[in-house]
Amino acid sequence: MDVHSQNVIGAKARPELIRASGITKRFGEILANDGVDLTIREGEIHALLGENGAGKSTLVKILYGALEQTSGTIAWKGKEVSISNPAAARKLGIGMVFQHFSLFEALTVVENIALALPKGEKMADLAERIVEVSNRYGLPLDPKALVADLPVGIRQRIEIVRCLLQEPSLLIMDEPTSVLTPQEADELFKTLFRLADEGCAILYISHRLEEVKRICHHATIMRHGRVVSECDPTKETPATLARMMVGEDVHAVKSDHTGAVGDVLIHLDNVSLEADSTFGVALKNISLDVHAGEVVGIAGIAANGQSELFDVISGERLVHENKSIQLLGSEAGRMKINERRRLGAAFVPEERLGHGAVPGLVLSDNVVLTRHSTGDHLIKKTVVNKSGAENMEKRIKVSYDVRMSHDNPEARSLSGGNLQKFVVGRELDRNPKVMVINQPTWGVDAGAAALIRQALINLARNGAAIVVISQDLDEIYEVADRIAVLSRGELSAPEPAQNMTRERIGMLMAGMGEANSNQQEVQHDATGA
Amino acid sequence: MNGFEALVLTIITASTPLLLAAIGELVVERSGVLNLGVEGMMIVGAVAAFGVAHVTGSPLLGVVAALFAGVAMSVLFGVLTLNLMANQVATGLALTILGLGLSGMIGEGFIGEPGQRLAALHIPVLSDLPLVGSIVFSQDILVYASIALVIGTYHFLFRTRSGLILRAVGDNHTSAHALGYSVIKVRFLAVMFGGACAGLAGAYLSLAYTPQWVEGMTAGRGWIALALVVFASWRPNRVLIGAYLFGAVSILQFHAQAAGIGVPSQLMSAMPYLATIIVLIIISRNVTLTKTNTPACLGKAFVPDR
Incomplete structure (x- = not known):
């Protein structure tokens, strides 16, 4: 798809829309953002890349006014502004589509959208406007439908239309394609190109590097709360983008499909x-x-x-x-x-915290939960073999590179990725058939x-x-x-x-x-x- | 006044305190807060109403006092659960125990004292009509207030922007916060409204139902009101039906007992509860209805991540 080719030319010449300088956000001991600089130009689809915990979400929440920075400044169209809450962000012209939808399931489409708009418009008028705007951008919606009855693809549409009704100058999208089919994603990209052509800037967060390369004009890459590089993703490959994110070569998965x-x-x-x-x-x-x-x-x-x-x-x-x-x-x-x-047989469910592991139990106890009857001698005459479980926990930690702040912590204290490595490792350690x-x-x-x-x-x-x-x-x-x-x-x-x-x-x-x-x-x- | 008129009047009298307390709790729960202290707020309202009416001689001042007493109790609940994040269930139960004890202490001197009765409003012409005149147009101000509250609450929740915000806060407080609404403020106002309604319900008991002070005179009506809100699946019109159904069954079983029906009186006294439980079970079988009307954040504490 080369819909946006004309858009790339002269990208640098476009005026700056928002410039965040030296943004720092501290949560207790942790620096989630450490002196982050980010500039987005009008009509630009700007990718924000980074691993989990790199600080992307924190940064966009600050831009959207959902979090307050510890220090640093934000300039909007050249003027310094303070974005104290999401309403202030929306007033400036910043809209956001969340990764976990911020919709109200028990309310209808039009009620959901009304909540995000300033008061004053009649529901009936708003419903008409929703139909009009949603059709114009190829995202048809029924204003009277109850959100609980709608599939995820349509729910995302509501979020996008909700933002579009406010005619934003900057649209922030957090992992928008993770719930879409490839075709639905293509439709979304068409809408994004159209918005960019109309001069709306888009800040696009995604783990899917192929897609970033395909649609984004510019990319800012974060690691450990800092901006580590900027690039033109159209000139990179997914592998080089991944290297910038991780800071080292990502071990390429080798499958050699044998048949x-x-x-x-x-x-x-x-x-x-x-x-x-x-x-x-x-x-x-x-x-x-x-x-x-x-x-x-x-x-x-x-x-x-x-x-x-x-x-x-x-x-x-x-x-x-x-x-x-x-x-x-x-x-x-x-x-x-x-x-x-x-x-x-071994099984690893989707939900790691609460289903795959008990959040409040230490890892060695979590080991016992799936391994107690699989011939590992973790139960001796109805009594749990503590040291056996602890040895197993250590073995899994080493084999699968599970990183933890101290030995044998509670499952809930591990980061998502580390807990997943542990939960998968616990089953792989058995060598299941x-x-x-x-x-x-x-x-x-x-x-x-x-x-x-x-x-x-x-x-x-x-x-x-x-x-x-x-x-x-x-x-x-x-x-x-x-x-x-x-x-x-x-x-x-x-x-x-x-x-x-x-x-x-x-x-x-x-x-x-x-x-x-x-x-x-x-x-x-x-x-x- | 014939027997039918008397029957209908007693049913209205039995239903009104339930309706007042339930409609308040409905708004509280729609905002996502579970206040189990209705019984406590109600009885404090009852003793405040009786006391002020007794001292000043004005039942209307008693009503106002009950309203403020209910609000004061609810503010205590609000500060503990919304600002200090105390557990809502435990705090609500504590509020009931506190209310029962406090009212007993305050009301000690009022036992056996003659009470003031809230006067029926006399509307020229209408009140003099046969039958409807005495049933519909000769009630006291709290009966009218209870009906007006149901209509007003319905309009507020489903026709106004503020009501939409309140429902949104009860459905998904995280999203409401992300949109820039003050979850705590909305909930606090809802809790205070619930307190005011519970206070009025108490005032009705000690100024109209039985114009005297008896310790523990709410007799579990706060709990019935809580059950009614669930029974009504958080819809104001169904709260109205539920309150009157409960009131009607509890009065009718008295008449049935008086008529010497061959059923043990204990079983008859249990009838209103049984009827409510049965209707509750039937209603909650409709999963989609319950699902779309149940406030999804009910009873969950909200901690802003800012």
């Missing part, structure tokens, strides 16, 4: 499961064989049955037919989770993500069958030998990764799957992510 496969270790035969609540998803006739030695990636947008699929394979929810799920050759559909673990993992690197920075992905591939190459459920397509392409797509509780037939284009995955995600699977277009350009 050599062994016995079927995970066998799902027509697995169905009814939805457990109005907001749950029913699984419909899911069949899947995963062989020893391979990684099967399950792509899909959030809330299309990922958790339910994980739950039936792990045993958190039981299916009616014992034989419809087979693990390592044993019928396991009605088996409890520990019985499945004893067969040699079957592994099912949901969102292995959700919110984990590039370095830790590479480590986890490589460990999964290595485990497969040593003869394990692995299912990786992920909403991150780049991750799926990195680790998977075969890819299937989950859409509204239905799973497409897995196909070799090199045959699956992004376009095709996008179509399957949108539910246009199985009926027309042989009309697949021959496209090889997008596979090599």
Whole structure:
């Protein structure tokens, strides 16, 4: 897509919109921002890059008035301003689309938007204006719909339209594409280009470097609370951008898709499961064989049955037919989770804090929770073997580079990436023959993500069958030998990764799957992510 | 006055204190705060109303005193839970215990004293109409106030911007804060409104229901009001229906007992509670309805991250 090519030319000539100088923010002992300088010009799509904890969110919250800087100044169109709260930011012309949506689920679309606007407009007039603006930017919305009933893609639209109604000069977007299909993301990019052409600046935060390279004119890279470099992302590669973020070469994940496969270790035969609540998803006739030695990636947008699929394979929810799920050759559909673990299976759920680990327990106690009945002698005559658990915790810490401030801390004190390394490491340490993992690197920075992905591939190459459920397509392409797509509780037939284009995955995600699977277009350009 | 008129009048009298307290608590809970101290605020309102009316001879001044007494109790709750982040459930329970004790102490001298009755308003022509005249147009000011509060609250919550902000704060306080609304201020005002309503409910008990002071005279009505808010799934019109349903069942069971129905009196006395519980169960079976009306932040403390 080269829609914005004309936009790049003369980018430097454009006037400055906002200039933040020497921004410092201290939380107790920690310096979240340390003398950060950032300049954004009118009509520029400006990327803000950095690993988790690099201070990006803190910086944008300060720009949006949701946090107050400890020191430093902000100049808006050349004049120094104090942005004391979000209302002040909106008054200047700064809008923000949050990563975790700031919507009110029990309210309607028009009520949600009214809350973000200054008072004075009648609801009926506002509803008309929403329809008009949302259609103009290709983001159609029904003002009377209740937010709780809307899918994430539409919810994001509400946030964007909410900002657009205030005719912002600067739009801040925090990870906007993490919940979208590739097609939805393309639509979003069109809207962004259009806004930039109209002179609106966009500050764009994303972990997806491909996408940054594709749409952004300028990039500021942060590390440990400081700006470490600036660049023109169109002239960089994702690998060089990643190096600037991490400060060292990110170990490239090597998969060498072999195709050599062994016995079927995970066998799902027509697995169905009814939805457990109005907001749950029913699984419909899911069949899947995963062989020893391979990684099967399950792509899909959030809330299309990922958790339910994980739950039936792990045993958190039981299916009616014992034989419809087979693990390592044993019928396991009605088996409890520990019985499945004893067969040699391991499971890592999506939510690491609260589901994968108990926040208030120390790590060695968390080790016991999944390893107590797997032949590791952590329970001796009903008594927990403390020293055994502590040794295991140390081993996991060393093998998987889990960084902690002191030995054996509570799970909640670890950062997200480190806790994920621990939770994954705890299961990998068993050398399982079957592994099912949901969102292995959700919110984990590039370095830790590479480590986890490589460990999964290595485990497969040593003869394990692995299912990786992920909403991150780049991750799926990195680790998977075969890819299937989950859409509204239905799973497409897995196909070799090199045959699956992004376009095709996008179509399957949108539910246009199985009926027309042989009309697949021959496209090889997008596979090599 | 015939038997039917008397029946309807007693039902209105039994329902009004519940309605007053419940509509206040509804607004409090819609803002995301769970105040279990309704019973305590109510009884302090009752003793304040009785005392001031007794001393000054003016029931209207008693009503005003009850209002302020309820607000004072709620401010105590607000400071503890909203400013000092104390647990809302524990603080609410403590407020009830405090209210019961405090009112007993203040009211010691009032026991057995003759009370002042809140006068019925006399509206020319209308009050003299047969039947409707005595039922609809000859009530005291608090009965009218309770109905007006229901209509006003409905209008406020669903038709005004301030009401929208209040609902937003109850649904997602983090987002409301991010949009620049003062969560604590909105909640504090809601809590004070709840206190004022509970105070008025107490005043109705000691100035109209039984114009005298009896220790513990609220007799669990604050708890019923709390249950009614849930029963009504946080909708003002359903609070009105619920309060009158409870009031009607509790009066009718008296009449049934008096008529010598062959059911143990204990079971009959339990009827209003049973009826409420059954309706509660039926209502909460409708998951979507409950889900869209339940304030998602109910009972959660808000700590701004600024």
